[in-house]
Amino acid sequence: MNENENVTNTQSSELSKSNKELADLQKKQSDQKRRTGQEMLKKYFVPRNNREIFRILPPKTGKKVIEEAFFHVITTNAAGKKLKHGTIIYCPAHNDPRVKKLDKNGQIVLDDKNLPVMIPAPCPLCKKAEELLKTQDPSLKGVSKEKSLTLTDAQKVIYEKNKKIFLESNGWQAKKFYIVRGIDKGVPRDGVKFWRFKHSFQNTGTLNTLLPALYDFNAINQTDYTNVENGTDLSISTVETISNNKIKYRAIVGISARGKSPLSDDIVVIRDWLNDDITWREVFQPKKAPNITPYQFLEMVVAGNNPYWDDTDSNNKHWVFPNNPELEALANTRTRNLDADNEDFEYASDVVDEDYSYVPVNVSQVNTPVSNQSNAPISNAETSEQPSTENADLHVIENEESQEGTGNEFNDLPF
């Protein structure tokens, strides 16, 4: 390598470093513009009309077009002292980076090469599922359906009990979802949205309808379905239907490619969409409530005490912390700018460590949603101040994904 090349390399590395710093600052600025609940809801793509047109965007560098993520789907406390079924909750164990394993004294556990042993981030819901499974009678674990027919009456009682425990445990386990980034062509002004749908063990889910349409488009047109000039819009047909447990929801009955077309006719709009760096993690965030960590929130979910924002009385919107009057009182007291513990506490840029990879979830920063008006949640669409009908709609439709295969889903498992 001669001297000139060296100079050129140094310059280009400096330029890329400088560009990154500018981009980071730009991003930080836009991040600081907090999204309201209403704005956050616009980032969800939920097919709710008879026909929807959706355009999948090309993947960001290093990302997949169809990403996989894990969420728990469970019943939680909700506004008006009601129970909400099918609440979708972020799972830290399956979605966060691994953390260092600690022993009983809080010391890092090392392997035989003296490296820290890495384990999934703690998740109280996953733990609950695991603990339930441990209560199964070991004498009859893993008995196949066929074999179960030959059991004695006494064994059958144990077998049924084990099966019940298995189903209960499964209810607490994290479920795989697919997430696709794209544009709702019905409301293009909303910009980049995320379409999240659940994996189906019976191969009857949204992905099973979507993939053939994408394969066919690629094969017939010899071009990638996300291509900006020659990709395709997707036409999604839905019908209103009623689940076994009498919940109305919209089911996707067909997805087809509409044929080659540009992403948009407006080059400026295309540029904005392609440059948008928003990720699903900013949209499907861990559940939060004032003064507790996301980990504590999950612990409360397991205990049946999850906090929620009650907006049923428009003159008295407030946080409810079931069985926890102290936290409830604290949550409903304005603390903005007085409390150094909240997430707005900023540090000088030279003390912020950018590597968050090994921060255990249970010591993560308290995320306190605050706004100028009150302590109302503003960054979480699922607990946002929406007209109740719209919110209910969103939940009912998302329930569709949690309806799939309940009960039947386990037909092929050995009991």
Ligand SMILES: [Zn+2]
């Ligand atoms: Zn979990």
